[in-house]
Amino acid sequence: MVCPDQECGNVSITFDPFMFLSVPVPSLEITYLEITFVSLNPEDSMKKYSFKIEEEDTISTLKTKLSQKIQVNRANLIVADVYHNSIFRWMKDGDSLMNIRKSDNIFVYQIEEGTVKTLTVIQRVKDTSKYQGYEPKGLPSVISFTNNEPITTRQLLPIIKNSSERYMAQTEKEREASFEQLVKVTYLKHAHQANGPEITFTDDVVVPLDNKDYLVVTWQSRESFDDLCDKNVDIIKDQAEPNRNQNITLKDCLDLYVTEETLKENNEWYCSKCKKHKLARKKFDIWFSPKYLIIHFKRFNVSRGYFNSRKNTSLVQFPIEGLDLTEYVKSDEFLSQIPPIYDLYAVSIHGGSLDGGHYTAYGKNFKNNKWYHFNDSSVSGASPNDIISSGAYMLFYKRRDVQV
Numbered sequence: 001m002v003c004p005d006q007e008c009g010n011v012s013i014t015f016d017p018f019m020f021l022s023v024p025v026p027s028l029e030i031t032y033l034e035i036t037f038v039s040l041n042p043e044d045s046m047k048k049y050s051f052k053i054e055e056e057d058t059i060s061t062l063k064t065k066l067s068q069k070i071q072v073n074r075a076n077l078i079v080a081d082v083y084h085n086s087i088f089r090w091m092k093d094g095d096s097l098m099n100i101r102k103s104d105n106i107f108v109y110q111i112e113e114g115t116v117k118t119l120t121v122i123q124r125v126k127d128t129s130k131y132q133g134y135e136p137k138g139l140p141s142v143i144s145f146t147n148n149e150p151i152t153t154r155q156l157l158p159i160i161k162n163s164s165e166r167y168m169a170q171t172e173k174e175r176e177a178s179f180e181q182l183v184k185v186t187y188l189k190h191a192h193q194a195n196g197p198e199i200t201f202t203d204d205v206v207v208p209l210d211n212k213d214y215l216v217v218t219w220q221s222r223e224s225f226d227d228l229c230d231k232n233v234d235i236i237k238d239q240a241e242p243n244r245n246q247n248i249t250l251k252d253c254l255d256l257y258v259t260e261e262t263l264k265e266n267n268e269w270y271c272s273k274c275k276k277h278k279l280a281r282k283k284f285d286i287w288f289s290p291k292y293l294i295i296h297f298k299r300f301n302v303s304r305g306y307f308n309s310r311k312n313t314s315l316v317q318f319p320i321e322g323l324d325l326t327e328y329v330k331s332d333e334f335l336s337q338i339p340p341i342y343d344l345y346a347v348s349i350h351g352g353s354l355d356g357g358h359y360t361a362y363g364k365n366f367k368n369n370k371w372y373h374f375n376d377s378s379v380s381g382a383s384p385n386d387i388i389s390s391g392a393y394m395l396f397y398k399r400r401d402v403q404v
């Protein structure tokens with residue numbers, strides 16, 4: 001452990017005997033988040049982007065990444081989880097991306113520079129056969145205001161028209177119908193409210209609207225509404241998509257194990273010199289290596305919430321004979337006496353998922369040097385090729401100098 005405090009510089013070394021080495025397995029499964037970007041101009045088609053995301057990423061990270069891609073100031077992006085044609089929730093900068101589920105529809109809206117207030121416009125089609133008297137339709141749109149002055153009905157109409165006119169069916173456009181005649185506009189404090197006060201454009205009065213209130217455009221006839229208007233989405237592929245077919249070796253896992261890490265919040269180390277909890281740097285090393293070496297692959301990750309709670313099934317290549325730990329063993333005295341070369345004699349296999357699984361094992365008979373597969377009460381012959389599988393969970397190695 002190294003105290004991050006420059007003046008303190010406390011280095012604490014602890015020797016711990018170990019039963020087994022618990023090594024991380026790099027994941028080949030890459031988590032992607034798909035979002036749809038909605039430009040300020042309602043005539044622009046929507047753009048779908050997919051981002052590679054990491055465990056620590058938040059909405060703030062997403063905004064930064066998108067902002068670099070589309071050259072829009074990140075302060076002018078707001079992020080919503082859209083559900084059933086309505087805003088389910090507005091997401092905050094600190095919200096973790098790992099809590100977003102694959103089925104969620106995330107939309108990033110561009111707002112105007114210097115926005116102080118936004119209003120959401122939702123579309124509905126009047127339908128008296130429905131319990132509530134309407135059916136939600138289309139994608140919510142966001143309108144932004146750059147001042148806090150009261151808004152009058154007369155100012156509001158062109159803004160609402162601009163955000164919603166694109167939903168007008170072609171047939172209505174052809175007969176030159178006017179937007180005002182086809183819809184009824186109301187406003188709500190919550191998106192799921194059925195009805196709110198109506199806004200009539202014949203008189204010019206102040207509408208008492210707060211930030212994030214909803215304006216509801218209810219199309220009076222199904223025929224007036226163009227269902228296909230939102231279907232025009234450009235899909236932009238991430239060019240930096242990494243190659244997923246790389247091989248992971250036991251060396252990769254051991255390298256990760258000995259990589260220095262900086263402790264995270266809520267996991268501080270108490271420095272005995274400066275008497276404070278610190279985000280210290282931590283590093284594991286192997287001082288000398290045991291006669292029998294047990295390696296455990298950390299394949300289960302249950303700490304990241306629903307989205308990522310899963311088993312890492314990456315295939316790890318490991319040597320059956322001649323695993324050499326020389327570069328990892330730190331005691332020169334030990335190295336000068338015993339070469340840390342190991343041969344495999346057993347593997348524990350975990351089959352199945354997080355919720356249920358089954359353990360089997362491979363073992364080598366030291367008398368006839370043959371491999372066997374042990375599955376509950378049955379034992380069968382096995383070839384060394386069967387042993388290296390994505391189910392390998394624990395490896396049992398014996399140092400070469402040890403006689404049995």
Ligand SMILES: [Zn+2]
Nearest residue numbers: 003008271274
């Ligand atoms: Zn310290």
